[in-house]
């Protein structure tokens with residue numbers, strides 16, 4: 001009898017081990033596969049802090065009374081950011097990895113190493129009648145958000161990037177760079193194109209009324225938007241709130257990208273106050289996303305950086321005044337891993353250490369493209 005029990009136990013262990021890694025396996029979920037199947041989000045909010053590494057988060061948290069909203073996230077992982085052709089990635093290659101699941105060369109936007117177009121998560125979702133949106137504190141044609149809708153072999157081809165935007169029917173678009181739409185060398189006026197495609201166009205985030213519109217484009221600057229301190233105000237958190245209100249009208253679900261772009265700019269300029277203000281602003285947008293997720297209970301929030309910028313070091317701080325000293329080792333990006341924070345249904349799929357392009361597969365899995 002003892003022998004029989006032993007035999008059964010051995011079989012059980014054998015089958016548990018061999019059968020546990022099905023096609024739905026993702027890193028970090030090894031002990032919790034039943035939870036994956038139960039918890040599939042309807043919506044995803046993907047927040048990218050450009051240049052936001054662990055030091056950027058550590059410093060901002062400490063100065064902000066030792067707390068950032070992203071600390072509410074239950075599951076945390078790390079991603080490796082290297083591009084296809086360089087140890088140090090650029091924003092275009094990193095965003096292309098997020099958006100398409102393929103590592104590509106620096107400066108490439110939504111194309112593979114040979115320059116062939118890749119299909120982005122936004123394009124896949126638009127085909128299946130989900131709602132999608134992008135919001136950035138940079139210009140709309142800038143690399144990070146462009147990777148979700150455009151296909152060019154040079155991130156600085158802004159006119160081609162905005163032309164590509166006309167082919168993707170996103171419901172919500174917000175950021176700077178109006179000049180890439182209406183002051184073009186080819187003489188086209190893409191704002192007119194968007195109006196005829198059913199968009200309501202706004203030029204001030206306070207004016208946006210989501211009840212009146214099916215699709216919205218918001219321009220906040222001719223070129224680069226100002227910093228938070230120079231008058232951008234609460235554009236990022238408030239526009240995130242409005243976008244969520246619009247996108248949730250879609251019955252299938254939505255995918256929203258929110259970029260805090262100027263964390264990168266501030267670190268490249270070695271400017272501590274600028275970097276902290278931009279981190280706090282991005283964290284207020286995170287708060288809006290997390291509040292929405294807590295209320296709706298069907299929304300996954302994923303927060304990460306595309307790379308670290310500046311090699312930010314914090315050699316000293318003051319416990320009394322909650323202030324920090326900073327040093328930067330470069331005005332470029334660095335090769336350090338960056339953290340991923342996840343909250344909501346399916347968040348446990350984001351733990352562990354993995355490559356940046358694997359985020360795409362996780363997003364895609366939740367939208368049931370394999371069904």
Ligand SMILES: [Zn+2]
Pocket residue numbers: 050051090091144264306307
């Ligand atoms: Zn970047």
